[in-house]
Amino acid sequence: MAKSTKFSLKLLVDEKRNKVVLAEASQDFVDVLYGLLTLPMGTIARLLEKHQKLPQVLCCYKNLNKSVADVVVDDFETEACKSMLMYPKSTKEIHCRRLKLNIDDTTATKFFVCSNVHSCKSYSNFSTSRCKCGYSMVHQVQVPEEEQCVDGLFVSCRSSFIITDDLKVRFNSIDGIVEVVSGLGYSCLSDLREMLADVGFDEVFTLLANVFTSESPLTCAFLRKHCVTRMDKPLSPVLTTGRVEQATRCYVKVFVRKLDRKIIYAECSEDFVDSLLTFLVFPLELAASFSNDNTILGCVRNLCRGGCRRELDYRSLPHYYTCSKKLLDIHSYPSQAYECKVSQCYPFLCDYELSRWIDRSLVGKNERVVTVSPIDPKKSISGTPTIGVDDIGFVKRQTKFIVSDDLTITPMNKFSTIGLLKKMEINMKDIEAQSICIHKAELINILSASLTSSSALTNGLSYLLAKEPKKET
Template sequence: MAAAEEVKFSLKVVMIKGRNKVLYAEIDSDFADVILSFLTFPLGTIARLFIKHYGNTPILGSLNSLYAGLFNLDGSHFGTEAGRLMLLNPRNASQFLCSTLKLQIDDTPPIKFFACRTHKCVSVYYKMRCLCPDSTINEIWIDDFFQYLFRSGNGSVFTAKTTTFVLTDDLEMLINSPASIFQILRRNFIEDANTLEEKTLIVGLKEIMELLKASLVSKTPLTDMVLPTRTMAATLDGRTKYIAPAKYESDALPRTRTQTSQNMSSNSKKINVKAFVQKSSSRVLLAQSRHDFIDFLFSMLTIPLGRVQFLLGENTCGGSIHNLYRSISNSETANYMKATTRLLEPLLPQGYLSLNRIFSLKEELPPSHYKGILGPLPIPAKSWIDPKGKGSFVKEARTLFVVTDDLVVSTPSSISIISTLNQMKIPISDVEERELGIGMEEASSILQASLTSTYALTNGLKPFLKRQPKQEK
């Protein structure tokens, strides 16, 4: 397969003359599959790709800083080194399916499977060791996964191979038909076809990355991809509006699907957090917590973007990705798609569920057979080793952690806390402590704020601070 940098698409776009705006683009099934695969990406993968391509500049709310804090946190706080690697390079449960895409922007190493010599213990991480007398680890060939890969190798992934689509500027994907074209024209009040012009563009990895970025922060991601001179201005404008609000005015809870009983997590216990709040502005300066809240925050990086959309509903981000998500279930478009459940309700890979989870998440089933010399041989379910160690990524210990407003996790330092207060020019008398229990509502609000704001704790917890009595001195 060609390197990602070498793959190119020919894209025909229709633009409105004199307005520097793309009306729509005609895309084939290969291009459609690539952009639909965005929904299978874990949030941690998106954060890592953005850091790789754009540096540490905040692009998607507080995800960059959450990922950076994870990267810098000492490995001794994690149950296993494999668990830390799972968070830094979260795997895509649809990785084998996505490996047949014409262009792959997710460079996460492919999954390999390992077993001890007796094959009584199986792992997806080489460094995991079992308790068998002979714990020599050998790579094994998983029969189920590769049969599935070969069966799916018909040249298409999520869409019918011969189908073409039109992609609007705000990422609505429609079947390429006269009805769709007239719908787009009417929606944009286009009366005279002479006001439109066509251009054919060649796009590759750089442009696809621009489209992924813009889909999460812009209302016109296609225009931002096609017109590079507009990209920076559009992105900066998007950040101003969606990522870094100067005021904290919204006290409303996010409208989420997670508040229905069918989506409630089986883990109803609330996680206790102590928030330090500036009284004059209601800004959360930092939070103090134990391992369980940190484990929850880091676990957000493992959630696929499509599952985030499923949990939070529309307006998850300040961009347009929800339009792409919604297009998949469109009655007409759905007839030309396949594997839609992997886009609308993507699973976590096997072994990724944490004991400290709050959201209703599901893992894929582990492979049931490996390829032996004489044919497929069964893998008992109890053979699989939990790569995290004891059910959670962050080790349970008598350790306190500090979380900043933009979700940087660290261990407490009196000097850094005093320095922060000095830099922000906040008097001690203006700071109060508040105790909070983080459950489903609070977790949903934090997740949504982490995607749209560099004030994730403030915007995520402010609706709940008013419900809690102030701590008496």
């Protein structure tokens, strides 16, 4: 994608208030906006940091990214686990690659098989995976884009569009413009000035960054208006109701500073860490949907509600991101089986092309069609080509971790607790330990806090902390 790609955006501006009232945009630009909703949160944080536009509120995601990079491969179940978290994949990556302006630089998904593909009938999206036969899956096979993506882009029809400052998108029409402008209190268009804005990579990155900090991202991005970053604030906690299944919980021990009730660190097992790392792979739309605070990422919600979007499954994750013990009800994209032709004379040659369906009339006399299914790359040696019910996740089982308030994760076997306490100069009498049970609601609270806060554990779990007993006088 050429970095010189530009769109022209017509803005209707209130000069007195230095505010964008609405924008008139092409289908190509709206496709780009909808494409942002499909980007994994880890990718968003990495790209914004790379382009020096990362807002402070996303520092938790920056720390999660850095934690994955810093943790050695041996502390993950497989090498593929580290790869899939460092560069998260989206189920809509091919849609995004077809955009006229695609900001995601993540490498396209690849497909690998072992030399026994004719009998193992398995593939992986990671070259470091081992097949169920024990051989490495290092032979890359081709899957044409049209075989992976049968839909168009994100906009449902050809049109131009109007976009409000808080990213409500609708089809362009005279009555639509009148409705929006009059609804904002303007009686005459002569009170507003038209201006043209060129939109390229830098402007899209700026717009994306402002989505996390402002309710007027168009104004902030195109009028260069200073937008005040949302400050950390207590969240209205999600409360669980009804019976909670035993398998959907885990325990953490938090260390609380008595002075201000701030959670300094948490000690936890691999299940809690797996859940936190999953935050990185959530598409922006999915992450925003978990928030129970309507003021958080309201612009994202407005984009999601746009009636001109194509009906697609936007919120599912690639199948290999599913962990066996999951606290959140996340749906994975159905794993895709493919067919390939293999030579019965030379079955070990791996110059195959995978396809959803092969016309049997095109199969030669010395060829046969084999159906290959994906393995779970989180397993060292997969027993079956489908995800099983074993205790499997991203990081090694039976491992203890330290998680900071801003979601920096460190394995305890690589962590000096004594060094930490000395570095923070904590008065031993000023901290206390509390055990907290984490269910779905608690994880949602941490996720919500991580989107707008640098104190995800404190803001997400403070309502569970036992009150400090009153001191006798």
